[in-house]
Amino acid sequence: MKFIKGNNRTQINLFPVSLEHAIDEDNEVRIIDLFVDSISLEDYGFEMEYVENGRPAYHPSDLLKLYIYGYLNKTRSSRDMEKECKRNIEVIWLIKALQPDHNTISNFR
16 A cells, blocks of 8 residues: 655745645634734834844844743743744744744743
C-alpha cells in the first residue's frame, strides 16, 4: 500500500502560501486583530512615545494582541508565548511575523 507523501522541505515552491491564505476567514485571530485595531490604546494608558536612539520598540498593539491570544488559549507564560511566535501560524499572522523575546513580552505586562 502506498503512503501519502509530504512536500520536500528543501525544495523551493513556485507559489508559496501567504499567511493571509493560511488563516481562515472565521478564525479567532482575525477578531482579536480587528478588536485591538478598533480601540484607541492611548485612552487605556498605553504609551505611544519612543526614544530616537536604540533599537526600535514593538508597537503596543502587537504585544496586546499576543497577550489576548495567549489568555484565550491558556498560554500565559512569556516563554511559551515566545515559542508560539516562532511556530504557531495563527500567532505569526496576528503579530505580523514579529518574534519578541520573552523579556519583552514579560515587561509589557
